[in-house]
Amino acid sequence: MADESTVPIRSDVDIVSARQKGRELAADCGFEMGDQTVIAAAISEIARNILMYAKRGEIRFRGLADGDRQGIVVVAEDQGPGIRDVSLALQDGFSTSGGLGLGLPGARRLMDEFDVASEPGRGTTITMKKWIRRGHA
Amino acid sequence: MEVPILKQGDYLIASIQSALTDADLSQLREALVERVGRFRSRGVIVDVTALDVMDSFAVRTLRDIAHMARLRGAETVIVGIQPEVAFAMVQLGLTLKGVATALDLEEGLIFLNRRGKERVDRG
Numbered sequence: 001m002a003d004e005s006t007v008p009i010r011s012d013v014d015i016v017s018a019r020q021k022g023r024e025l026a027a028d029c030g031f032e033m034g035d036q037t038v039i040a041a042a043i044s045e046i047a048r049n050i051l052m053y054a055k056r057g058e059i060r061f062r063g064l065a066d067g068d069r070q071g072i073v074v075v076a077e078d079q080g081p082g083i084r085d086v087s088l089a090l091q092d093g094f095s096t097s098g099g100l101g102l103g104l105p106g107a108r109r110l111m112d113e114f115d116v117a118s119e120p121g122r123g124t125t126i127t128m129k130k131w132i133r134r135g136h137a
Numbered sequence: 138m139e140v141p142i143l144k145q146g147d148y149l150i151a152s153i154q155s156a157l158t159d160a161d162l163s164q165l166r167e168a169l170v171e172r173v174g175r176f177r178s179r180g181v182i183v184d185v186t187a188l189d190v191m192d193s194f195a196v197r198t199l200r201d202i203a204h205m206a207r208l209r210g211a212e213t214v215i216v217g218i219q220p221e222v223a224f225a226m227v228q229l230g231l232t233l234k235g236v237a238t239a240l241d242l243e244e245g246l247i248f249l250n251r252r253g254k255e256r257v258d259r260g
Contacts, residue, residue, distance in 0.1 A: 012159040019190060020156065037190055037221035041229055044192035048159075092230060103193060106229035 004062035007047075009078075010055075015047040018059045022074060029063040029072050030132055039072060039130055042110040045103040046076040046126050054080020054123065064129065071112070071131035079123040086116045140165045142172060147179040148249055149211075150242070153187050162198040169202055173209045179256075180249035181206045184242055186217030196231040203236040212252050214238065216245035 005025060007018040019040040026036045043059060050057035057078025064071040083089045092105045104126075108114040113129040138161055143150045149172055151165060169181055183199060185191070191199075203213035214237040218226075226232075239245040 016156050016158055019192075023189070034221045034224055037219075038225045038228065040190040041192050041225040044190060044194075045229070048192070048194060106193065106231070109230065110225065110228050 004060065006058055006060045008056070008058045009047050009050045009076075012051065015044055015051065018047045019043045022059075022061050022072075025061050025063065026072050026130075029070055031072070031130070035130065035132070038110045039074070042107040042128060042130075043074055045107040046074070046128070049103045049126075050076055050078045050080070054078035056080075057123075064131075069131050071129055073127065073129045074111075075128075076126040077123065078125075082120040082122055082124055083116065083118040084120050086118055090116070140168075142168060144172075144176050144178070147177075147253070148182060148246070149173065149176065149178045149180070150182045150184065152184045155187060156189070157195070159194050159198075162195060166198055166202050166205070170205045170209060173206050173211045178211050179253060181211050181213040182242065182245045182249065183213065183215050184217045184245075185215060185222075186219065186241070188222060189219070191218070191222050191226055191231070193229065193231060196226065196233065200233060200236055203233075212237065212249060214245045214248050216240065216242055 005021050007014060007021055009018060022043040023036045023040040026039045047059055057076065059074065059076045061072060061074045064073050090105050090108060107128065111128040111130050115127045118124040138155055140151050140153050149169060151169060183202065199215055206213045215233060216239045218238065237248060239248050
């Protein structure tokens with residue numbers, strides 16, 4: 001699948017564009033309404049995470065095909081301060097920003113695969129995937 | 138994009154028309170809390186029918202609106218949460234605990250009218 005999009009994240013307006021572009025691509029990939037919303041919500045959370053901790057970064061997404069499975073991959077990348085303790089950051093209610101602490105763990109619950117690569121001082125890359133469910137609505 | 142706020146008798150109705158940025162949501166919160174005082178409103182309805190996604194910031198802001206309006210003497214009801222939005226909210230772990238919700242604008246008005254009557258009955 002050729003469709004790939006990149007959305008730079010520098011302000012709250014970009015959070016809205018990222019989730020709208022993500023939803024459009026998800027629709028193009030064949031996701032139904034419910035999953036489009038779930039993907040858009042997950043993108044919103046990780047985009048806000050970039051803005052809150054790294055100030056700037058980018059989100060890329062593209063369609064996925066793996067055998068007869070189709071899906072979407074969303075990559076959020078920044079060169080911010082990084083996450084010192086990834087497993088702690090993935091716990092519900094943990095926040096160093098005074099937020100709800102639902103961003104990362106919430107996004108992880110919404111997606112099928114979720115991977116965080118982070119190096120303190122160098123930045124964070126979050127890769128998350130969702131696959132189209134077959135056989136049930 | 139600024140959210141239009143209509144004054145309808147004792148109530149304020151904020152009808153969200155399109156996707157909102159964090160700044161738009163904060164602006165809506167300030168505007169509603171200020172107008173509850175200016176118009177001596179007893180109820181606030183926030184219609185989110187047009188929102189195709191609600192993330193943690195949106196939900197927190199709606200909760201703040203409801204709690205702040207209550208501190209100013211007005212009851213808030215959130216109306217029009219779409220089924221897919223509700224599904225994603227629950228998966229994200231987002232709740233609107235302590236905030237009244239109703240299916241749509243009509244139900245929201247019925248809710249506020251009933252609340253108003255209870256208030257009068259209690260004297």
